[in-house]
Amino acid sequence: MRMARPGRLLVVLLACALAACAARPSVTAVPLPATSIVPIPALGSPPALTAAGPTATRPAPAATRIPTSPSLQTITPEGESTPQGAATTPQPGSSPATPTPLPAPEAATVRFAVIGDYGLSSPAESDVAARIHEWKPDFVITVGDNNYPGGSAATIDRNVGQYYHDFIYPYAGGYGAGADRNRFFPTLGNHDWQDPGAQAYLDYFTLPGNERYYDVAWGPVHLFALDSNPDETDGIGADSAQASWLRAGLAASKAPWKLIAMHHPPYSSGPHGSTPRLQWPFAEWGASAVLAGHDHTYERIEHDGIPYFVGGVGGSILYALGTPVEGSQARYNADFGAMLVEASEHEITFRFVTRAGETVDSTTLTR
16 A cells, blocks of 8 residues: 555544536436425536547536525534546556456446445444445445544444445455445545545555545446545645546546545535635536535535535534535535435436435436
8 A cells, every 4th residue: 555645633523423428418406395495595337438528618507496404413513624447547656456356237327325424333324324225326435534533443444344344345344244346435534534644544445546536437427536635645736636637537538427526525515615726627627526525514516517516414423504605506414314326328316315215405417
């Protein structure tokens, strides 16, 4: 494993709690039950896929009124400042040798879950994981903070493997059998970087590329997992080596849906708020959607014609809702949950579902 420069040690005391080609896509928001809607004022498988030109910036869709719910518990943050798919773009740095897994199954459609800020070995994490298992997803994406509180080797299996070991390959933890192909694609969060060099995370997971940022193609979806942390040695600005890698990968991909996953949200109405250094021209470069976490809320924001999601309610604690940022379409912080995403060649649907099974928000992109 490569060692990145030591991460900043942050002391976070967290309490367990009731814790995006040929045509322009259009966005369809599915109406939800009136009991969950509070309007927000409008503001102002798997073969590796090869070369394609960059996708043009899409026009923004019409504004959609927003489902949101009152909070059950609101806590402001404190102290937070190829195995499965083929890595199809030039890889940053040197790549570690990885085991050879079974090939991914042929599929014209794919279904996967997205979780964030989940790794706290809590009743809420258990509930969300149970809901995800009911969906029988092809794989799981995380948007960071996989291992609270300090990202250490002593807690990572309890926080991750206990609930998701059957998606992980290779799995060497103590909670049962692992998967026969890797179906768990995490991204680094600030809590994961609290272990010096994020070493516990890098040791625990076997991922493509340099493992800090990488890409995976599965059916109609091409995932680009980024490291949004300031500790990233290849940088997090739009002119960084990491951004250059992403831009080249997006331009080369022929996948119908090109998704970006990272921890820190480029845009967010939560307490942490937007991250200007990560406001890269994702749509111009060809991305279909951006998935993030860090703020422990659910939010969907339309920017440059594509959706940006914040999904940090996977099992830790819940945060208060702040003033909506421009383009905010849906905000929720009343319970924990995960995103269920279903994609075919022609459309992709993103749903946020609570641990109790309530669909709070749904939007569909079509080609």
